[in-house]
Amino acid sequence: MTFLNLLRARRVLRSLAVLCLLAPAAAAQTPPLRGTVADKTTGEKLLGATVRLAGQPATATATDLDGAFALLFAGRPDTLLVSYVGYRTFRLPLAAVPAGPLAVRLVPGGGLALAQVEVTARRPIAEDFIVKELDFLQIVTNPAAAADPLLAVRTLPAATTLDESASISLRGSDPSQTGIYLNNVPIYDAVKFAQLTGIGTFGIFSVDMVKSVLVFPxxxxxxxxxxGAGLISLTSDERQRSRFVQASAGLANSGLLAGQPVGRRGMLKGYVNGQDGQLLRALNPGSFRQLRQFGLLDGGLHFATKTSEYGTLKAYVYGLREQYAYRPTTGGAENYRYRNLRGFYTLSYEQAWSRADLALSQGLSRRRATDALGAYRTTRRGTDYFAAAHYRRYWTERLSTRLGASYDERRLHLAGQFLVGRGEPDAAAPTYTAAFGRGRTLWEVYQYTKLTRGPWVLGAGLRLNALPRPAQPGYASAQLNLRRNLNARSFLNLSGGQYTSFGSPDPTLYGFLRTRVRQLALDYATTSSDPAGATLTAAVYAKQEASVLSTRVLGAEVFGQRTFFKCLRADLAAATVHARPARYDAADPAARALALAQRRYDVRFQLKSTLRLVGKWGELGAFAQYRAGAPFTPVLGTETDPATGAQQPRYPAQLHAAYLPNYFRADVTASKFIRQKTNGNTLVLYAVCSNVLGTRSVSRYTYYSDYTQALPEYFQGRLLYFGLVKTWQ
Structure with missing residues (x-):
């Protein structure tokens, strides 16, 4: 969904699973069987636990975000079965519907059951080394995430993003080094408004389709x-639920989401959303002085079905059309205009057996983007294709190996009138005509083996270029992980390795650059046995990245979270990253221009905090971030380009040595959830105020065409918007 749709759709969706269960139950003569499912040790509510009756397997259901379930019961004697991966199956003989809700508490344990293999077939083999997993509830209840999965990642302590976009930097690395996968298919340029300044950048993933987000910082x-440096893996939701229709309306958009069961095991969901900024700009004129217009239309279809008891097929199709126009800070009569058309699909199949599992995935993406200002105008066309196969073998309950092969092809074509210098687009700036064709093809194979012995977990793997050739010489990636479980709720994890990535940071200078990343990280996490207790994580890490540019990064972070009075949850994260200035060949002007264009992710200090207060009256949320200003390179004056005779900026010898003013932003949200008792339909009212204090944080400096005066550009000003979400079922 679009960013405003997603903001408060979270309250509807949070209760949607329960409502879908209650609707058909209300029509039954026998009262439904209700209850909650939780971990017996920690009390944590379990999302997605399977609940069924032994004599009525077709009525099986799953617990919702609050661990709640409602199940039709015929009234004759039967046995209730509750199962969840990693827990012993709960059995309860029933002669009649209990007088009150059941409180099911599952006990951790159990061997390598087939049901467990079915779930782990959809997860990375390195799941024991996951530092952070975000589920649906954690995404939609995050005040700063706007119900956007990628923006939710940005609020984690490991995120060192230096702007307000969904292009995620993890632990001091450029976003181009962060891999983003959907159902095991890489998604490149996974953002909306990719070049927009003044309003922000949002992810293209609808939270309604997402089951979980795994983050490997x-x-x-x-x-x-x-x-190269980190990974974000999204998994779509394949669970079946009752039919529903949801409509939303806000200041900047409207949208429609619908879901329909298909057969006994399938589910089809689709959505379409449109954005038009007229009302939003009218209510917040101070925040959109430069932005003249913007608009977006996107939509998606997701189909998932069980092909067998332990087999799942998923298909996802997405389309996007966006455009905007804004007046550059340096003035002028013309607006900068941008237009983007995008579409992709992913297809995945997973099958599990008692001692093995198989996963197949395939995807295709097409994109066409144009931008223009004065004589400057370019057209970018891109095509991405991907296919992969993975096979995992469980030799014993403690030893497993996964191996696979992948084909990853990217093609990019640029043509038009490009700027002679490296400055911002300017209607009066000189241009030249050119066309660029870039591409790369990767054939890779890998193997990864994991061994568990008592409290120790050891993993090691190797990934190779399967078809070395002159255009793509051979290379290798390697990884070693060692985890020590201190107790049932605490662990230490040491991980290290060498990784290889191929990105195109600036196609006008280079093709798809191969970057080698070497890194070492030590992570610690502990969670209280009390559900309302504290959670603490900490990490230290070091990495070295080398391509045309070379840099080293050292960093540390700590995060704590606690619940107070059963209604207030608070967390605080602190981090520091030291990234040395990039080294490059001083005799290569293209390398210097690339070093100037890329950011240096040097964050001397960073503080993030989230508050969430819930009551019968509704919910209030707040998020605040305070960090050191980002490094930048000031312009010292002008000099004459000997090749063209044009004036160009003169920079200091050491790039990114100066720092912008410190950054601060605070967001607040308020919402109210209303459910009709007669038919179960719901209504959500919400209001959001971004940058509530109106802080003017500098994002960068721009210059007139003669580079005589620096003009500050600011991040998003205070922004107020509100809307509603209505659901029928």
């Missing part, structure tokens, strides 16, 4: 290729 699993 360091040492991405080797089964995912082309990820």
């Amino acid at each position: 360091s040492n991405p699993p080797l089964e995912f290729g082309n990820a």
Whole structure:
């Protein structure tokens, strides 16, 4: 969904699963069987636990985000079965519907059951080394995430993003080094408004389609290729639920989401959303002085079905049309205009057996983007194709190996009138005509083996270029993970390795650059046995990245979270990253221009905090971030380009040595959820105020065409918007 749709759709969706269960139950003569499912040790509510009656397997259901379930019961004697991966199956003989809700508490344990293999077939083999997993509830209840999966990642302590976009930097690395996968298929340029300044950038993933987000801030699993410094893996939701229709309306958009069961095991969901900024700009004129217009139309279809008891097929199709126009800070009569058309699909199949599992995935993406200002105008066309196969063998309950092969092809074509210098687009700036064709093809194979012995977990793997050739010489990636479980709720994890990625940071200078990333990280996590207790994580890490540019990064982070009075949850994250200035060949002007264009992710300090207060009256949320200003390179004056005779900016010898003013932003949200008792329909009212204090944080400096005066550009000003979401079922 679009960013405003997603903001408060979270309250509807949070209760949607329960409502879908209650609607058909209300029509039954026998009252439904209700209850909750939780971990017996920690009390944590379990999302997605399977609940069924032994004599009525067709009525099986799953627990919702609050661990709740409602199940039709015929009234004759039967046995209730509750199962969840990693827990012993719960059995309860029933002669009649209990007088009150059941409180099911599952006990951790059990061997390598087939049901467990079915679930782990959809997860990376390095799941024991996951530092952070975000589920649907954690995404939609995050005040700063706007119900956007990628923006939710940005709020984690490991995220070192220096702007307000969904292009995620993890632990001091450029976003081009962060791999983003959907159902095991890489998604490149996974953002909306990719070049927009003044309003922000949002992810293209609808939270309604997402089941979970796995975040690997360091040492991405080797089964995912082309990820150098970190990885974000999204999994779509394949669970079946009752039919529903949801409509939303806000200041800037309207949208429609619908879901329909298909057969006994399938589910089809689709959505379409449109954005038009007229009302939003009218209510917030101070925040959109430069932005003249913007608009977006996107939509998606997701189909998932069980092909067998332990087999799943998923298909996802997405389309996007966006455009905007804004007046550059340096003035002028013309607006900068941008237009983008995008479409992709992913197809995945997973099958599990008692001692093995198989996963197949394939995807195709097409894109056409144009931008223009004065004589400057370019057209970019891109095509991405991907296919992969993975096979995992469980030799014993403690030893498993996964191996696979992948084909990853990217093609990019640029043509038009490009700027002679490296400055911002200017209607009066000189241009030249050119066309660029860039591409790369990766054939890769890998293997990863994991061994568990008592409290120790050891993993090691290797990923290779399967078809070396002159245009693509051989290379190798390797990984080693060692985890020590201190107790049932605490662990230490040491991970390290060498990784290879291929990105195109600036196609006008280079093709798809191969970057080698070497890194080492030590992570610690502990969670209280009390559900309302504290959670603490900490990490230290070091990495070295080398391509045309070379840099080293050192960093540390700590995160704590606690619940107070059963209604207030608060967390605080602190981090520091030291990234040395990039080294490059001083005799190569293109390398210097690339070093100037890329950011240096040097964050001397960073503080993030989230508050969430819930009551019968509704919910309030707040998020605040305070960090050191980003490094930048000031312009010292002008000099004459000997090749063209044009004036160009003169920079200091050491790039990115100066720092912008410190950054601060605070967001607040308020919402109210209303459910009709007669038919179960719901209504959500919401209001959001971004940058509530109106802080003017500098994002960068721009210059007139003669580079005589620096003009500050600011991040998003105070922005107020509100809307509603209505659901019928």
